[in-house]
Amino acid sequence: xxxxxxxxxxxxxxxxxxxxxxxxxxxxxxxxxxxxxxxxxxxxxxxxxxxxxxxxxxxxxxxxxxxxxxxxxxxxxxxxxxxxxxxxxxxxxxxxxxxxxxxxxxxxxxxxxxxxxxxxxxxxxxxxxxxxxxxxxxxxxxxxxxxxxxxxxxxxxxxxxxxxxxxxxxxxxxxxxxxxxxxxxxxxxxxxxxxxx
Amino acid sequence: xxxxxxxxxxxxxxxxxxxxxxxxxxxxxxxxxxxxxxxxxxxxxxxxxxxxxxxxxxxxxxxxxxxxxxxxxxxxxxxxxxxxxxxxxxxxxxxxxxxxxxxxxxxxxxxxxxxxxxxxxxxxxxxxxxxxxxxxxxxxxxxxxxxxxxxxxxxxxxxxxxxxxxxxxxxxxxxxxxxxxxxxxxxxxxxxxxxxxxxxxxxxxxxxxxxxxxxxxxxxxxxxxxxxxxxxxxxxxxxxxxxxxxxxxxxxxxxxxxxxxxxxxxxxxxxxxxxxxxxxxxxxxxxxxxxxxxxxxxxxxxxxxxxxxxxxxxxxxxxxxxxxxxxxxxxxxxxxxxxxxxxxxxxxxxxxxxxxxxxxxxxxxxxxxxxxxxxxxxxxxxxxxxxxxxxxxxxxxxxxxxxxxxxxxxxxxxxxxxxxxxxxxxxxxxxxxxxxxxxxxxxxxxxxxxxxxxxxxxxxxxxxx
Numbered sequence: 001x002x003x004x005x006x007x008x009x010x011x012x013x014x015x016x017x018x019x020x021x022x023x024x025x026x027x028x029x030x031x032x033x034x035x036x037x038x039x040x041x042x043x044x045x046x047x048x049x050x051x052x053x054x055x056x057x058x059x060x061x062x063x064x065x066x067x068x069x070x071x072x073x074x075x076x077x078x079x080x081x082x083x084x085x086x087x088x089x090x091x092x093x094x095x096x097x098x099x100x101x102x103x104x105x106x107x108x109x110x111x112x113x114x115x116x117x118x119x120x121x122x123x124x125x126x127x128x129x130x131x132x133x134x135x136x137x138x139x140x141x142x143x144x145x146x147x148x149x150x151x152x153x154x155x156x157x158x159x160x161x162x163x164x165x166x167x168x169x170x171x172x173x174x175x176x177x178x179x180x181x182x183x184x185x186x187x188x189x190x191x192x193x194x195x196x197x
Numbered sequence: 198x199x200x201x202x203x204x205x206x207x208x209x210x211x212x213x214x215x216x217x218x219x220x221x222x223x224x225x226x227x228x229x230x231x232x233x234x235x236x237x238x239x240x241x242x243x244x245x246x247x248x249x250x251x252x253x254x255x256x257x258x259x260x261x262x263x264x265x266x267x268x269x270x271x272x273x274x275x276x277x278x279x280x281x282x283x284x285x286x287x288x289x290x291x292x293x294x295x296x297x298x299x300x301x302x303x304x305x306x307x308x309x310x311x312x313x314x315x316x317x318x319x320x321x322x323x324x325x326x327x328x329x330x331x332x333x334x335x336x337x338x339x340x341x342x343x344x345x346x347x348x349x350x351x352x353x354x355x356x357x358x359x360x361x362x363x364x365x366x367x368x369x370x371x372x373x374x375x376x377x378x379x380x381x382x383x384x385x386x387x388x389x390x391x392x393x394x395x396x397x398x399x400x401x402x403x404x405x406x407x408x409x410x411x412x413x414x415x416x417x418x419x420x421x422x423x424x425x426x427x428x429x430x431x432x433x434x435x436x437x438x439x440x441x442x443x444x445x446x447x448x449x450x451x452x453x454x455x456x457x458x459x460x461x462x463x464x465x466x467x468x469x470x471x472x473x474x475x476x477x478x479x480x481x482x483x484x485x486x487x488x489x490x491x492x493x494x495x496x497x498x499x500x501x502x503x504x505x506x507x508x509x510x511x512x513x514x515x516x517x518x519x520x521x522x523x524x525x526x527x528x529x530x531x532x533x534x535x536x537x538x539x540x541x542x543x544x545x546x547x548x549x550x551x552x553x554x555x556x557x558x559x560x561x562x563x564x565x566x567x568x569x570x571x572x573x574x575x576x577x578x579x580x581x582x583x584x585x586x587x588x589x590x591x592x593x594x595x596x597x598x599x600x601x602x603x604x605x606x607x608x609x610x611x612x613x614x615x616x617x618x619x620x621x622x623x624x625x626x627x628x629x630x631x632x633x634x635x636x637x638x639x640x641x642x643x644x645x646x647x648x649x650x651x652x653x654x655x656x657x658x659x660x661x662x
Contacts, residue, residue, distance in 0.1 A: 019514040020490045024628040029607040033275035035235035047630045077391035083326040085342035111342035167218025182352040192212040
């Protein structure tokens with residue numbers, strides 16, 4: 001099953017300068033009762049985004065009309081904790097295509113890549129620069145070029161390169177799916193099973 | 198070439214390698230629960246394939262089940278639908294299911310080892326980050342997302358980049374009153390909540406060797422809390438003795454043959470790790486967490502760090518954490534009042550944990566200000582607790598044993614700690630809202646939890662042993 005192809009993105013960004021944002025914050029466990037992949041965006045960052053009475057928490061960045069865009073820029077160690085892929089679904093469903101941080105938790109990074117969300121790792125210094133660029137101008141635009149593996153602050157033209165596994169890059173660029181690949185090598189898997197005994 | 202324990206197991210399961218890409222890793226045992234599997238079953242059906250190796254797949258509902266009145270239909274409509282979906286999917290695909298009223302039901306990471314499904318040298322995955330628990334047997338076990346659950350259902354393989362290797366040695370002998378939970382909370386407090394990211398960790402050293410299988414499971418269980426892909430411990434006589442005679446363990450001559458093979462799973466002397474850390478067992482004391490990630494832990498007798506001990510980049514997150522917890526930098530931990538005690542979870546919901554709590558509370562009484570939830574990890578643990586008289590001891594001290602499930606560890610069911618209340622929990626995560634919106638979690642060992650339950654406040658259990 002083909003997934004959405006990832007093209008170059010130019011967008012403003014939403015800043016979340018908090019470290020160790022765990023997947024329980026991204027989507028709390030009580031919203032994991034669904035049996036489909038859709039609709040998790042409504043509860044993205046639920047307990048930060050809404051007060052107990054269900055009213056939006058005005059202090060939280062997603063409720064601040066100044067900030068919007070397809071890029072989420074977050075503090076170090078984003079996506080730690082639970083393996084729930086619902087966190088990646090929530091981020092994707094809300095409309096983010098890219099998450100930038102100085103460090104991602106392993107399972108979250110895999111889950112994001114499997115759902116067409118690109119995790120971009122930048123240095124801590126560059127991350128600080130991104131936060132201050134947004135602080136100066138909430139509409140500051142950023143360009144994410146997956147093909148060239150470049151991340152750019154559009155206004156200044158300052159660029160950094162980022163790493164991505166070449167296989168995963170091909171998957172994103174072409175909309176390939178890991179499961180299709182594994183199904184295509186089923187003969188190899190059966191041979192492996194026979195030979196190992 | 199000398200190899201680490203991890204390499205020996207990983208390399209033996211590589212079907213093929215993608216150039217510049219991940220390995221195709223064959224999975225021996227796939228554990229499935231109700232929360233992270235429905236979308237994966239739906240996915241394979243959409244592709245028109247069925248479960249490739251149902252005989253290597255075992256399912257049980259645990260995350261989203263009530264811990265009282267399990268014989269009745271689940272009240273919450275969404276929870277009931279999710280649990281029923283698991284039942285339907287297992288029936289349709291011929292997957293063994295230990296449903297809510299089956300004598301083998303329980304938290305997936307408690308039942309795997311208990312039934313002898315978990316064995317040395319295996320690769321084990323589950324759509325749950327605490328799959329690392331099974332590493333205690335010398336298995337390569339790790340948590341995966343739902344897309345990866347779909348991969349394993351469809352092909353018995355996952356695509357995984359090979360992690361780096363770290364060894365953590367805990368040398369010397371542990372002091373009295375210091376448990377496996379204190380060891381791992383201590384390690385995480387030193388390594389930090391992200392310090393293990395990208396690594397698979399082997400735990401070694403005399404202090405690790407001296408732990409029971411259940412203690413080793415507690416240590417490996419929380420390796421994810423320092424960001425590690427998984428944790429593992431080389432199998433030894435303690436391991437073989439634990440497995441022997443269990444439901445799905447090899448029997449008779451087959452067991453002897455298996456032990457011979459299992460004895461080959463150790464790190465060769467000259468094998469090289471990407472990183473190696475050493476800790477002294479004598480430095481470890483009973484631990485508790487005070488913040489909102491498992492790396493924010495300290496000796497119970499210590500104070501919360503003062504602001505000058507926190508580096509500038511982390512100050513904002515630290516202050517946010519203190520604000521959430523209702524604590525101030527520099528506060529003493531001991532003596533702080535507590536409202537709830539939760540004993541349970543895949544970290545500390547096994548029979549030894551209940552024995553430890555029962556031994557401590559015997560002849561004592563639960564403090565009036567404490568609401569205590571004691572939740573067995575499985576139906577078998579529950580049964581054993583009745584047979585050993587643990588339930589009677591608990592009841593005499595004012596406690597009640599609930600029914601098996603993940604319960605207040607992640608509060609998906611009704612077991613939620615109310616907003617603003619303090620809970621000393623034997624579980625694995627103290628994240629904001631983890632045990633219910635606004636709940637304040639302090640992670641500790643079952644022994645400490647028992648001491649808190651009878652005193653009503655944070656206390657070093659050694660002071661009242």
